[in-house]
Amino acid sequence: xxxxxxxxxxxxxxxxxxxxxxxxxxxxxxxxxxxxxxxxxxxxxxxxxxxxxxxxxxxxxxxxxxxxxxxxxxxxxxxxxxxxxxxxxxxxxxxxxxxxxxxxxxxxxxxxxxxxxxxxxxxxxxxxxxxxxxxxxxxxxxxxxxxxxxxxxxxxxxxxxxxxxxxxxxxxxxxxxxxxxxxxxxxxxxxxxxxxxxxxxxxxxxxxxxxxxxxxxxxxxxxxxxxxxxxxxxxxxxxxxxxxxxxxxxxxxxxxxxxxxxxxxxxxxxxxxxxxxxxxxxxxxxxxxxxxxxxxxxxxxxxxxxxxxxxxxxxxxxxxxxxxxxxxxxxxxxxxxxxxxxxxxxxxxxxxxxxxxxxxxxxxxxxxxxxxxxxxxxxxxxxxxxxxxxxxxxxxxxxxxxxxxxxxxxxxxxxxxxxxxxxxxxxxxxxxxxxxxxxxxxxxxxxxxxxxxxxxxxxxxxxxxxxxxxxxxxxxxxxxxxxxxxxxxxxxxxxxxxxxxxxxxxxxxxxxxxxxxxxxxxxxxxxxxxxxxxxxxxxxxxxxxxxxxxxxxxxxxxxxxxxxxxxxxxxxxxxxxxxxxxxxxxxxxxxx
Amino acid sequence: xxxxxxxxxxxxxxxxxxxxxxxxxxxxxxxxxxxxxxxxxxxxxxxxxxxxxxxxxxxxxxxxxxxxxxxxxxxxxxxxxxxxxxxxxxxxxxxxxxx
Numbered sequence: 001x002x003x004x005x006x007x008x009x010x011x012x013x014x015x016x017x018x019x020x021x022x023x024x025x026x027x028x029x030x031x032x033x034x035x036x037x038x039x040x041x042x043x044x045x046x047x048x049x050x051x052x053x054x055x056x057x058x059x060x061x062x063x064x065x066x067x068x069x070x071x072x073x074x075x076x077x078x079x080x081x082x083x084x085x086x087x088x089x090x091x092x093x094x095x096x097x098x099x100x101x102x103x104x105x106x107x108x109x110x111x112x113x114x115x116x117x118x119x120x121x122x123x124x125x126x127x128x129x130x131x132x133x134x135x136x137x138x139x140x141x142x143x144x145x146x147x148x149x150x151x152x153x154x155x156x157x158x159x160x161x162x163x164x165x166x167x168x169x170x171x172x173x174x175x176x177x178x179x180x181x182x183x184x185x186x187x188x189x190x191x192x193x194x195x196x197x198x199x200x201x202x203x204x205x206x207x208x209x210x211x212x213x214x215x216x217x218x219x220x221x222x223x224x225x226x227x228x229x230x231x232x233x234x235x236x237x238x239x240x241x242x243x244x245x246x247x248x249x250x251x252x253x254x255x256x257x258x259x260x261x262x263x264x265x266x267x268x269x270x271x272x273x274x275x276x277x278x279x280x281x282x283x284x285x286x287x288x289x290x291x292x293x294x295x296x297x298x299x300x301x302x303x304x305x306x307x308x309x310x311x312x313x314x315x316x317x318x319x320x321x322x323x324x325x326x327x328x329x330x331x332x333x334x335x336x337x338x339x340x341x342x343x344x345x346x347x348x349x350x351x352x353x354x355x356x357x358x359x360x361x362x363x364x365x366x367x368x369x370x371x372x373x374x375x376x377x378x379x380x381x382x383x384x385x386x387x388x389x390x391x392x393x394x395x396x397x398x399x400x401x402x403x404x405x406x407x408x409x410x411x412x413x414x415x416x417x418x419x420x421x422x423x424x425x426x427x428x429x430x431x432x433x434x435x436x437x438x439x440x441x442x443x444x445x446x447x448x449x450x451x452x453x454x455x456x457x458x459x460x461x462x463x464x465x466x467x468x469x470x471x472x473x474x475x476x477x478x479x480x481x482x483x484x485x486x487x488x489x490x491x492x493x494x495x496x497x498x499x500x501x502x503x504x505x506x507x508x509x510x511x512x513x514x515x516x517x518x519x520x521x522x523x524x525x526x527x528x529x530x531x532x533x534x535x536x537x538x539x540x541x542x543x544x545x546x547x548x549x550x551x552x553x554x555x556x557x558x559x560x561x562x563x564x565x566x567x568x569x570x571x572x573x574x575x576x577x578x579x580x581x582x583x584x585x586x587x588x589x590x591x592x
Numbered sequence: 593x594x595x596x597x598x599x600x601x602x603x604x605x606x607x608x609x610x611x612x613x614x615x616x617x618x619x620x621x622x623x624x625x626x627x628x629x630x631x632x633x634x635x636x637x638x639x640x641x642x643x644x645x646x647x648x649x650x651x652x653x654x655x656x657x658x659x660x661x662x663x664x665x666x667x668x669x670x671x672x673x674x675x676x677x678x679x680x681x682x683x684x685x686x687x688x689x690x691x
Contacts, residue, residue: 467646470616
């Protein structure tokens with residue numbers, strides 16, 4: 001047991017990923033559910049403390065692939081729990097490709113969570129980027145492939161920032177241990193690491209990879225993707241950058257950004273993608289506050305968020321699976337034939353909106369309370385507004401436009417049973433953690449002295465939410481969906497990339513063309529012509545005065561010229577003349 | 593429809609929608625009225641105002657919708673803006689490699 005508890009959970013999932021293609025049929029689907037479930041219990045059994053460490057290169061410090069504490073355990077629980085639910089949801093998927101990569105993806109996310117040093121972290125970080133790219137590509141459409149390509153480029157950029165930061169940290173002699181960086185001692189190295197992390201957290205300016213790529217993934221791929229990359233980033237921010245004040249404002253900006261774009265969006269899964277940015281904003285803000293309460297609040301929120309966000313992606317996925325449509329302008333009236341999907345989706349929508357008796361109410365409000373206790377007025381008001389905005393875009397907009405609004409004559413069947421089962425499980429958790437928050441609070445890194453259920457809190461929360469709902473329905477004509485997309489920062493590399501390509505095409509190929517025309521078409525041809533006709537011309541030039549002196553008239557001269565040209569073309573000079581010319585030529589060289 | 597059973601379409605009726613509107617207004621009113629009977633502990637000055645959260649929710653959401661609408665004028669583009677081929681025909685297998 002001693003050695004068994006030394007195996008990093010990531011390794012177990014990597015082994016499972018290698019086995020996945022070799023297991024056939026339903027056995028594989030069952031295997032895929034059982035593996036994360038088993039790893040969940042394995043993580044629960046892991047003793048708190050550092051696992052084995054070994055030295056890497058002299059002077060580098062210790063590699064520590066398994067650091068177990070309450071913070072890493074909490075993320076380990078939710079990552080594996082969600083994976084099991086997602087695999088149940090994906091029970092119908094027959095091919096191994098997506099799930100093999102999904103296991104690598106989930107495994108590498110766990111690898112980051114449990115890594116105690118920057119090198120283990122970096123390797124898993126990059127593995128996460130690569131494996132998730134394959135999960136996106138698994139949908140096998142041109143759009144998915146394009147999005148996956150852009151996705152991996154952005155993540156390579158983020159990974160390079162992280163790598164540069166790590167290299168600078170090591171060369172400064174600060175070792176490779178991954179612990180908290182101090183804001184007071186911020187330097188280029190720690191800032192680069194932070195920027196690398198923020199790329200994965202989908203911070204403003206570098207968030208477009210998320211809303212671009214996730215909605216292009218398959219029905220089940222979207223569910224899997226929604227949980228790991230951003231929440232791993234939240235974990236590393238909580239671990240490494242707690243109390244870094246700028247993160248408060250980055251988080252606040254994310255919450256508002258997510259809402260505005262979700263309100264503009266037409267694609268239901270893209271609404272949910274922007275909603276991830278909004279929710280992660282709460283957690284990034286909490287990391288910036290950095291108090292024990294804020295950190296525990298962020299962990300609680302990440303835990304609950306993964307569950308209800310997965311649930312929302314599942315309900316949207318079930319709709320996409322049954323109708324083949326994902327745009328609000330093409331959906332509506334589905335409550336008639338997909339009532340269970342509606343109910344489970346709505347539970348997720350209520351939970352994300354922090355409606356009392358759901359998990360959002362018992363988790364997100366800790367972060368808001370942390371801003372109050374730290375007397376951070378502006379972050380507090382932004383988060384309150386963002387909470388109201390969540391109800392607008394995810395709580396009401398998503399279910400309303402998909403399941404109600406206008407009947408578009410769609411009569412799809414209810415979602416398959418395994419999908420419903422997975423949704424029911426997560427919906428149960430949403431309500432369970434809303435009703436019994438203490439069990440959730442017991443796994444948080446720091447004990448929280450927070451009571452969500454007080455009468456004033458219930459009243460104020462209901463005021464905020466109900467008035468937001470009122471605004472939604474009063475402004476409904478303004479929220480009418482249009483078949484449009486909204487420009488995001490991916491414009492810079494999607495249009496910018498094309499413009500750069502065009503510019504390079506015109507400039508470099510222009511130079512190339514000019515060079516071709518001038519040298520190949522012009523100079524070389526002329527040189528060739530000169531070599532071919534030059535001697536004849538020279539000969540004629542020399543002979544013309546001689547002919548004139550010997551009294552040849554124009555006609556005779558012309559005949560002689562033609563004869564010489566013909567003789568040169570055919571190489572038909574009598575040997576005597578050629579020899580005579582050679583002597584003449586050598587004499588000229590000798591004389592000059 | 594092959595199913596002779598009448599479809600559940602309660603939400604499509606005008607009367608139902610009217611009822612829901614009433615319920616929404618009443619609930620909003622009740623949440624504000626309820627504040628008369630509680631004692632709050634505001635952390636800042638501004639949140640001590642009566643029905644602060646209702647006002648925040650109302651004004652905040654209105655501004656966000658108007659803001660989004662305004663930004664939409666600048667940011668919204670046609671769906672084929674990036675010139676990607678829209679997969680119009682529904683693939684047999686919506687989930688890519690699922691089958």
